Amino acid sequence: MELTLEKIRLMPIVLLMIIGCFGLLNSKSILRSLLSLDVIDTATISIFVITAASAGFQTPIVSIERYSSYSDPYPQAIILTAIVIGFATQALLCAVALRLGRKSPMLRYRDLEND
C-alpha cells in the first residue's frame, strides 16, 4: 500500500474524525457530545469536498475561458444536502439540551441517566 498524494490529503481529515469520535465516546456532558458530533460532521463534509477535488481544483462552471482540470461537481452538489441536514440535527439537539438544562443545568450524563 503506497502513499499516494490523495491519501496524504485525507490524513488531516482522518485525524479530525478520530478527534471527533474520541470526543463523542468520552464526553461527560451533553454539550460536548453535541460539539463532537459537529466535528465528525465537518470531517465527513471535508471528505466529500476533497474527493470531488481529486480530479482538479477549478470551479466546474463553463465560461469563455476553459481550464484543463475541473473538479467533480456531483459530490459537491450532494454534500449540500448533508450540510443542511447536519445543521438541522444540531439545532434540534440544542433545543433538547435547552429543555433538559432546566432540570439539570450541568447537563451531565451521570445525572440524566440515573433517574
Next chain:
Amino acid sequence: MIDLQIILPALIFLPALLGFLGCVFPKIIFPLGVISILGFAAASLSVLGGDFTYSFTLVGEGGIQFSVDSYSFPLIFGSCITLLIVFGLFANRFSHYFYQICLVLLTALFISFTTVDLVSLFISLELLGFCAFLLVADRNDKKSLFNSFQYLIGGGLAMLIFLIGVVQAFTFTGSFLLEDLVRAPNTALCLIIAGLLTKSGVFLCGLWVPNIYSHANCQSSAILSGCVTCAGIAPIARMSQILTPISDSMIVIGVISAVVAAIYAVFERESGRALGWSSVSQLGIAILSPTYGCIYAMQHGICKALLFSTLHDEDKNSADLSVSHQSQSNLRQSPQELMRVIAFVFASLSIMGFPFLAGFITKNWVKYDLPFEAQLIYTTASLLTSTVYARLIFDRVNMYVQRRSRIESNRFNILSIIDETLSSPKNYILILSIILLIASSFTYPDLFTIESTRTAVVSAILGGILFVSVVGIQADDFVKPVTRTLDLVGAPFLVAALLLANLLYFKI
C-alpha cells in the same frame, strides 16, 4: 394511458404535502390524509403477490432513480395499515400535530422503500429520524426527552458513518446507485450496512429500541415499531440480493440478534421493554432472508402495532388526560377491554407463528429460505419468542382478570356485551384486524402441511412450558437495562469493525 412516470412520484410526495398543508387547514386535511392512506394500502395490497416492477428516473438523465417492486409493496402496505390502526385506536387522544408528523413520516418511508440511490436513502433516513425524534419527544417529560436525544445523536452518528461509506464507494464506482456497490471495497460496504442496521434496530446497534419503546407513548411506540424500524429492511434486502458476502454476513448478524435479543426479552420484567427486545429479535430474523424479509417485517410491524396499542388498559392510557371520568367509564368499557385483550392474544400468537394466523405463513417462508445450519438457531429463536409471548399473554390476561374482579358488580350478559361491542368504532378496527390476520393465512394453503403445523403447535406449547420454568427466576440483576449513551453511540463502530473482520478474514 396514465403516465406512471409522473403519477408515482406525485403519489410518493402526496402524504408530505398533505402533512404540511395540514398545519394550515387541520380540519379539512385529516380526512383526506386517512383516505389517501387507505388508497395506498388498497393499491399495494392489489399488487402484493404479483411481480409488478416499475423503475423510473426522477429528473431525466442522471437523475434520482426509484424502483417500485416486490421489496416495496409489502412494507408500504404494512406501514399504511399500522398508521390506520394507530389512528383508529387513539383517535381521541391526538393533536393534529401528531397526524402531520405521521403523514410526513409516511413519505420518508415511501422514499426509503422505493429508492435505489444511496444519497436519497440517506436523506429519507434522516427525515425519518427527525419524525421519530418528534414522536418520541411527544410525551414531553424529562426521561423521554433524554431518550429522544440519545436516539437523535446515535442516529446522526450512524448516518454520518453511512455517508463516509457512500463516499468511499463513490470513489471506486463513480455513482451512488445501490447496484453499483458490487464494485465497492469491503470497508465501504461495512460502513453502509452499519448505518442501516442502526436505523432498523438490529442487535448491538439497536440497543436504543427497548429504552425508547418503554418510555414513549403507546401510539408512538406502535408507529416506531411498525413503520420506522422497517425503513432499513428494504435497502438491506436489496443489497443482500446482489452481494453474496453481505447476505452471508447478514445471516450471522441476524441469527445473533434473534437469539440474544430473545434471551434478553425472556428475562425482562417490564412488558414494554420485553416487546422492544422482541422487536430487535424479530427484525434480526427479517434480515436473514432477502426474498421474504420484507413480508416478514410487514407482518411483524402490523402485529407489533396491535400489541403496543392494546398493551395497557384504556383507562391507564387516558389517565394522564382525564382522571375524572375514569371511575364512571369502568363499568361501561368492560366489553371493550375484553376485545383489546383478545386482539392482544391474537397478535401475540401471530408473532409466535401459531397455525392459521399470518405469522405462520411468513415464518415458514423464511424458514425454508434459510441454509440448513442457520435453521437450527432459527428454531431456537422462535422457541424463545414463544416463551416471551407466553409471558406477555399471561401478564395481559392476568391484568384483565384482576381488573374484572375489582369491578365485580356488573352481571355477565352476552347480549349486552355484543351490543356494546358493536357500538364502538374501535372494536370494529380490532375485529377487522383479527379477521384479516386469520384470513391472510388461508391465501397460501400449501404451507399447511402436517409437519409444519405440528412444529408450530409444539413450539408454542414448549414456549409455555419454558415460561413456567423461568418465571421464578428473578432476573433483575441479570439483565440491566442499557441506558448509557456511550454504549448506544459506540455500537455502530463495533458492528462495522466486526463486519469488516468477517468480510476480510473469517469469510463466514
